[in-house]
Amino acid sequence: MTCRYKVQSIAHGAIRLEQLAPQYGAERRRLMVLKYRGMAFRGGYHDYLIRRGGLLVFPRLIASEREVEPRLERIASGIPQLDALLGGGLDRGSSTLIIGAPGTGKSSLAAVYACAAAQKGENAALFIFDESVKTFMTRGIGMGLDLQSHVSAGRLVIQQIDPAEMSPGEFIHRLRHEVDNRQASVIVIDSLNGYLNAMPEERFLVIQLHELLTYLGHAGVATILISAHQGLIGSQMTSPVDASYLADTAVLMxxxxxxxxxxxxxxxxxxxxxxxxxxxxxFRLSADGVHVGPPLRHYRGILTGVPVETPPDEASR
Ligand SMILES: Nc1ncnc2c1ncn2[C@@H]1O[C@H](COP(=O)(O)OP(=O)(O)OP(=O)(O)O)[C@@H](O)[C@H]1O
Ligand SMILES: [Mg+2]
Structure with missing residues (x-):
């Protein structure tokens, strides 16, 4: 953008406001402080909204600004087999990626951990991009999870995010509210596929996600990310976002x-x-909740989707 008269040089501060029109969804607004004499300012783009009453600016997240909280405990699910699988549970300050085909039970597994935290009197927040809060609640209640009472008690917050309407900056702002003001110990982002759609430029997703996970790690939050595979079965399944190297723990369903x-x-x-x-x-879901069975030692090739049963003598080896 060029300025006809070089007024920038005489002003003490200069802010550039931009409006972007994505191919689909609401317009996005962002601003950037170009200069501010005699003062350090936060560089880069900051999303903002024009609302009744004024502007709502969402400052860009800088993970290193958050002090590191040494919270080393684990969050156990309360399901012994699942906790054994994960070496005791999810570590606070770490991120866990649940990857799997549609319908494998990823959201339900995340709901179990959010409920386990709420059960202990801690706060948890779920940001769901793909389904409605009603569907999420109905499924959870159908599985015997006590979601409604935790929501009523304010320990569990379930927010539906519409990626077409919400900028990444506003989403991060909501998430920070849960962490900074409500001390949430479990945060769920369901799913990264939906989060990707909220990004104006997909190639920046991984770098933004890295910043976000670092921030949540410093805050001692157990973060659960969900990623849906494309394809249901077989070895041809792919993921639109590869966050497996960013996450500290990867669970495959x-x-x-x-x-x-x-x-x-x-x-x-x-x-x-x-x-x-x-x-x-x-792994099985039922009206009684999540069931994790004994190790499947009598099969070979489960990860291909079409395993073969192995004779008991070979399985015990
Ligand atoms: N009460 C229940 N009893 C038995 N099975 C159930 C019950 N509730 C849900 N399911 C099963 O769980 C599946 C959905 O689980 P969930 O939504 O957690 O999966 P997901 O991996 O998050 O799916 P998506 O990728 O579509 O978001 C359903 O397809 C159904 O088979
Ligand atoms: Mg789901």
Missing amino acids: RYYETRGEVRQAISVMKKRSGTHERSIRD
């Missing part, structure tokens, strides 16, 4: 076929902060 049934399996692929089980366990 897959469908596998056996005896004319489609079942789900769960395994932990990595955990930076310590040990975890290497086994693949059966």
Whole structure:
């Protein structure tokens, strides 16, 4: 942008306001402080809204500004087999990516951890991009999770995010509110696919996500990210966002076929902060909640989606 008269040089401060029109969705507004004499300012773009009463500016997140809180405990799900799989539970200050095909139970698993935190009297917040709050609640209640009472008590906040209407800056602002003002100990972003759609420029997603995870890590939050695979079964499944190297822990959920049934399996692929089980366990949802079975030692090739049963003598080796 060129300025016909070089007024910038005589003014003490200069702010540039921009309006962007994405191919789909509401317009996005952002501003940048170009200069401010004699004072340090936060550089880069900051999203803003024009609302009744004035402007609402969402300052760009800088993770290093947040002091590191040494919260080393774990958040256990209360399901012994699941906690064994994850080496005791989710570490505070770490991020966990749940990857899996649509319908494998990713959101339900995240809901279990949010409820476990709320059960202990802590706060949890879920930001859901893909489904409605009503669907989320109905499924959780159908699985016997006590979502409604935690929501009523204010320990659980479930916010639906419309990526077409909300800028990344506003989303980060809402998330920070939960962490800074409500001391949330569990934050769920369901899903990264939806978060990606909220980004005006997708190539910056990973760098923004890295900043966000660092900030949440400093705040001692156990962050759960959900990523949906494209494709239901087999080895051709891909993920539109590869955040597996950003997350500290990666949990894989897959469908596998056996005896004319489609079942789900769960395994932990990595955990930076310590040990975890290497086994693949059966995963099932029911009206009683989440069930994680014993290690599936009688199968070979579960991760291909079409395993073969192995004889008991081979399985015990
Ligand atoms: N009460 C219940 N009893 C048995 N199964 C259930 C119950 N509630 C949900 N399910 C199963 O869980 C699946 C949905 O789980 P969930 O929404 O957690 O999966 P997801 O991996 O998050 O899916 P998506 O990728 O579509 O968001 C349903 O397809 C259904 O098979
Ligand atoms: Mg889901």
